[in-house]
Amino acid sequence: MHPKTREKIWLTVLGWFAAGLIFFPIFWMVLTSFKTEVEAVRTPPSLFFEPTLENYVTVRERADYVHFALNSVIISVGATLLATLIAVPAAYAMAFFPGKRTKDLLLWMLSTKMMPAVGVLIPIYLLFRDLGAIDTRWGLTVVYMLMNLPIVVWMLYTFFKEVPKDILEAGRMDGAKPKQEVWMLLLPLSLPGIASTALLSIILCWNEAFWSLNLTTSNAAPLTTFIASFSAPEGLFWAKLSAASTIAIAPILVFGWMSQRQLVRGLTFGAVK
Amino acid sequence: MASTTTSAAPSVVPIGGQSRRNVNTLPLIAPSVVVLFLWMIVPLVMTLWFSFQYYNLLDPTMAGFAGFENYTYLLTDPSLWTAMLNTLYLVFWVLVITVGLGTLLAVLFDQEFYGRNVARLLAIAPFFVMPTVSALIWKNMLMHPVNGLFAFFARSLGLPAIDFFGSFPLTSVIIIVAWQWLPFALLILLTAIQSLDNEQKEAARMDGAGPLAMFFFIILPHLARAISVVIMIETIFLLSVFAEIYVTTSGGPGLASTNLAFLIYLRALREYDVGGASAGGVIAVILANIVAIFLVRSIAKNIAD
Numbered sequence: 001m002h003p004k005t006r007e008k009i010w011l012t013v014l015g016w017f018a019a020g021l022i023f024f025p026i027f028w029m030v031l032t033s034f035k036t037e038v039e040a041v042r043t044p045p046s047l048f049f050e051p052t053l054e055n056y057v058t059v060r061e062r063a064d065y066v067h068f069a070l071n072s073v074i075i076s077v078g079a080t081l082l083a084t085l086i087a088v089p090a091a092y093a094m095a096f097f098p099g100k101r102t103k104d105l106l107l108w109m110l111s112t113k114m115m116p117a118v119g120v121l122i123p124i125y126l127l128f129r130d131l132g133a134i135d136t137r138w139g140l141t142v143v144y145m146l147m148n149l150p151i152v153v154w155m156l157y158t159f160f161k162e163v164p165k166d167i168l169e170a171g172r173m174d175g176a177k178p179k180q181e182v183w184m185l186l187l188p189l190s191l192p193g194i195a196s197t198a199l200l201s202i203i204l205c206w207n208e209a210f211w212s213l214n215l216t217t218s219n220a221a222p223l224t225t226f227i228a229s230f231s232a233p234e235g236l237f238w239a240k241l242s243a244a245s246t247i248a249i250a251p252i253l254v255f256g257w258m259s260q261r262q263l264v265r266g267l268t269f270g271a272v273k
Numbered sequence: 274m275a276s277t278t279t280s281a282a283p284s285v286v287p288i289g290g291q292s293r294r295n296v297n298t299l300p301l302i303a304p305s306v307v308v309l310f311l312w313m314i315v316p317l318v319m320t321l322w323f324s325f326q327y328y329n330l331l332d333p334t335m336a337g338f339a340g341f342e343n344y345t346y347l348l349t350d351p352s353l354w355t356a357m358l359n360t361l362y363l364v365f366w367v368l369v370i371t372v373g374l375g376t377l378l379a380v381l382f383d384q385e386f387y388g389r390n391v392a393r394l395l396a397i398a399p400f401f402v403m404p405t406v407s408a409l410i411w412k413n414m415l416m417h418p419v420n421g422l423f424a425f426f427a428r429s430l431g432l433p434a435i436d437f438f439g440s441f442p443l444t445s446v447i448i449i450v451a452w453q454w455l456p457f458a459l460l461i462l463l464t465a466i467q468s469l470d471n472e473q474k475e476a477a478r479m480d481g482a483g484p485l486a487m488f489f490f491i492i493l494p495h496l497a498r499a500i501s502v503v504i505m506i507e508t509i510f511l512l513s514v515f516a517e518i519y520v521t522t523s524g525g526p527g528l529a530s531t532n533l534a535f536l537i538y539l540r541a542l543r544e545y546d547v548g549g550a551s552a553g554g555v556i557a558v559i560l561a562n563i564v565a566i567f568l569v570r571s572i573a574k575n576i577a578d
Contacts (some may be wrong), residue, residue, distance in 0.1 A: 011386040018378055019392035022455065026398055028422065029410045041420040044429075090305040093298035107569055109305065112313040114565035116513040118534040119558035120316035122323060122541050122551050127316075146312040153305055178296060207403040209516035210534075214542065224516070228405040231412070231520040238413055238420075245406040256401030257394050264464045271502040271572045272461050 026249075033242035040239040055243035065244060068226035072248075075137055075222055076205035079144035080198050083152045086145075088194075091156035092182055096168070106157065109150040110269050117147075117210050128215060137220045140212060144205045152201055155266050159193025160186065196262035199255050206252045223248040317558065323551035330545035343552040353553070355528045356536040360560075363447055363532055364511045368504055370451040375458025376500070380492060382459070383466045393463075400456035404516035411449045412438065412521045442522045442530035449517050454510075458503050465499035466492060498571075505568040512561050533557050 020027075032040050034051040059065050094102045124143070125134075133139030163186060171185045187194065209224040216225050227248060230241045256263070264272060324343050327335045347353050382393050399407060415422050416437035424434035437445040469492065477491050513534040518524055524531035524539065531539070537557065541550035 008386055011381070011384045012388070015381055015384070015386045015389060015392050018381060019395040022452070023395040023398055025407070025410050025415060025452070026402065028414055029406075032414060043420060043425055045422055045425055086304045086308065089301035093296075093301035097296050097298050099298065103573070105302070105306070107573055109309055110572060111565060111569050112309050114509050114561060114568065115313055115317070116509070116534070116557045116561045118513050118515070118537050119554040119561070120313070120320060121537065122547055122554060123316035123319035125541065126547070146308060149305060149309060149312075203401060207401070209404045209519075210513070213405075213516060213519055214538070224403050224405045227403065227409060228516070228520045230409055231405075241409060241413065245410070249402050249406055252403070253398060253401045256397070260394075260397060260460060261464075264461055267457070268461060268502055268506060269572050271568070272465055272499045 029242045030246050032239055033246045035239050035242075037237060037239045040242070055239045056247070058240055059243045059247065065226070065247075068221055068223050069247070071137060071216075071220055072206055072222040072224075075141050075144060075220070076202045078137075078141040079148065079205050080152075080201040082141065082145040083149045083201060084156075084194065084198060087149060087152040087156050088182075088187075091153050091160050092186065094153075095157050095160035096165075106154065109153055113147075113150040113269075121214060125214065133215075135216045135219045135221070140215055140220055140222070143211050143215065144208060147208070147211070148201045148204055151204070151266050151269075152197055154269055155197040155200070155262070156190075156194065158265060158270060159190045159197065162193070163189045196259050197266070199259045200262055200266045203252055203255055203259070320551045320554045320558070323547050324555050326548050326551075328547040328551075330547060339548055343548045347549055347552045347556075352528050352531070352536065353556075356531050356533050359443055359528075359530065360512060360532040360534075362443060363450065363514060364508055366447045367451045367454060367511055368507060370447075371454045371458040371507065372500060372503060375455055375462050375503070376493075376496065378455075378459045379462035379466050379496075380488065382463055397456035397460050399453050400460070402453070404453065405520050407453055408449055408517040408520045411445075411452070416445060438522050439526065442526060446514070446517055446521060446530050449521070450511065450514055453517075454507055457507065461503050462496060462499055465496055469495050502568070502571060505564055505571065508564045509561055509568070512557065512564075533560070 031047075033055055034053070035046070035049055036052055036054065039046060039049050094106060128134045128139055131139075133142075167189065168181055168185055171181050176185065206222075207224065209228070212222050212224045213228060216222070227241070227245060230237070230244075325339055325341070327337050327339045327342075329335045378396065382389065382396070386392075402410075413421070416435075418424055418434050418436040418439070421434075421437075423437070427434045435441070474487070474491060477487055482490065514532060515534045515538065518530055518532065518535050519538075522530040524535045528536075533553065534557065537550050537553040540546045540553060544550075
């Protein structure tokens with residue numbers, strides 16, 4: 001065999017072994033979700049078994065699962081829309097009309113993201129209590145919007161900077177007003193960038209588990225909080241937990257795979273290119 | 274990029290009666306700045322204020338200026354130091370595992386092999402699993418001392434099953450958190466490796482550099498910046514690991530797996546000691562800021578004007 005081919009085969013084995021090992025817990029969870037509760041805790045653990053959909057049916061029939069999933073969707077999408085709405089004008093201004101302070105402003109925005117949430121837990125909790133915002137969807141939506149705003153501004157800024165200035169220039173020559181320039185040129189041109197920014201923001205909201213655990217209990221609780229309730233000893237239904245978890249992570253896993261490149265840009269604030 | 278800057282230059286001259294410089298950016302930027310200011314600075318000032326007050330939600334008679342009493346109480350409380358040590362221990366080991374393995378995996382996934390793209394998707398998957406789910410998979414299905422998979426493997430080998438969360442609570446949390454953050458390190462280091470100049474690699478190979486020499490003298494130096502960024506970003510997030518502890522050990526047994534974030538949570542929302550918890554919050558903010566200063570500097574270098 002050609003040594004190059006042999007090397008490639010070794011690398012294939014090694015690469016897939018490493019990937020399989022890392023992915024294994026997720027695989028095992030998905031597998032468990034198709035077992036009966038008895039099968040799920042059996043020793044020795046079974047790799048081959050009669051798959052059942054009963055856990056998914058049970059989970060779906062429990063109206064409250066739909067309630068928690070709906071909370072996750074409403075809060076993640078709501079927060080992302082709000083953040084984008086506020087961020088677009090700011091990113092536009094910073095990308096196309098940079099002033100002396102623009103860089104400092106951007107850095108300051110990013111630095112708010114580095115503040116540990118636990119450092120402001122108490123005032124936020126007390127403010128929420130006084131405003132009646134605890135365990136409300138709008139309360140958590142506002143927190144998530146603020147939490148992601150720096151990243152959204154930052155990502156939109158980098159995407160806007162990539163839009164060729166000449167095109168906006170040409171539009172301006174043809175008499176486009178600033179509003180038209182943004183709506184009819186900038187936004188359509190940077191739509192892929194805006195979409196991946198929104199996607200990353202949704203992922204981060206969906207998986208957030210500090211504020212959701214501390215600020216919601218049931219009414220506004222998203223899936224992170226709901227899944228956490230399985231940690232109680234009486235909640236040891238592994239197969240059902242697995243089914244609920246699988247549905248909870250599946251859409252976000254797909255989104256994550258779709259946006260892996262933008263993820264690097266968003267999460268390192270451009271410090272790695 | 275050069276072409277866009279040159280073409281943008283004449284735009285200072287008014288076009289169609291409108292100058293580029295004439296746009297008032299204040300109303301565009303103000304909403305973002307104002308809400309972020311309200312979100313971070315105001316609560317931060319409140320935390321600072323509370324940390325100098327007697328303030329207990331259960332005991333309204335306790336009120337008034339406390340001076341540094343919350344701090345002295347907290348700093349002389351052994352549980353703070355346990356939590357601090359646990360925090361640093363957790364951050365340190367998760368960093369070692371994720372950066373170490375992440376670098377090796379990044380080199381591996383940089384090579385050509387069959388199905389590499391799919392394998393890479395599998396390897397980065399844990400990062401997209403919500404923390405409460407990943408903590409519970411590990412706790413119940415893998416690390417459970419009776420029915421867990423690890424216990425089964427141990428018994429098959431004739432070894433006693435390990436009671437992970439009973440005997441090694443902090444280590445167990447570290448394993449879970451490291452599993453979640455390994456994909457992050459891998460993804461960023463892989464991106465960095467792929468930006469390495471192929472000619473440079475080729476030249477080194479021509480000069481007879483073996484794989485090891487290649488790794489230590491070409492790849493690792495190239496990755497230095499990316500590694501430092503991974504370390505800084507992870508540190509900031511790892512300083513406040515919360516959900517994984519919340520659903521697995523609740524900080525126990527005793528304080529064995531309580532970190533600073535969890536201690537503050539216990540003080541604030543379980544003991545209702547607002548003053549004491551705020552003092553803890555201030556300490557957490559200071560710790561994170563030490564790292565953040567370096568991170569901001571590193572980012573600032575990269576933002577093109």
